[in-house]
Amino acid sequence: MLRRIRERFHPLFHLRQIPAFRSLAMCVDFAVKARVDGVSFPAHVNWLQNLALVIGDCGVEREERDHFKKSKL
Numbered sequence: 001m002l003r004r005i006r007e008r009f010h011p012l013f014h015l016r017q018i019p020a021f022r023s024l025a026m027c028v029d030f031a032v033k034a035r036v037d038g039v040s041f042p043a044h045v046n047w048l049q050n051l052a053l054v055i056g057d058c059g060v061e062r063e064e065r066d067h068f069k070k071s072k073l
Contacts, residue, residue, distance in 0.1 A: 025048055028047075028048060029046050029047055029048040029049060030046070030047050031044050031045065031046060031047070032044070032045065032046075032047050032054055034050065034053040034054050036053060036068045036069075038069055039068045039069055039071075043068050043071075
């Protein structure tokens with residue numbers, strides 16, 4: 001339910017429904033290194049898709065952090 005509310009009121013939710021915006025977003029999305037709390041190595045993430053990780057927002061979903069923690073190099 002919380003995910004549904006978040007998607008409904010997210011600032012880019014309606015823009016993402018427009019095919020032209022999705023095409024533009026794919027053109028400007030690129031991989032960058034980001035630090036994730038509790039993970040000892042930098043993760044390579046897509047800049048636009050994972051902006052919260054890139055700017056260091058503490059509100060990143062727990063599932064994403066756990067996924068990076070389980071990854072082994």
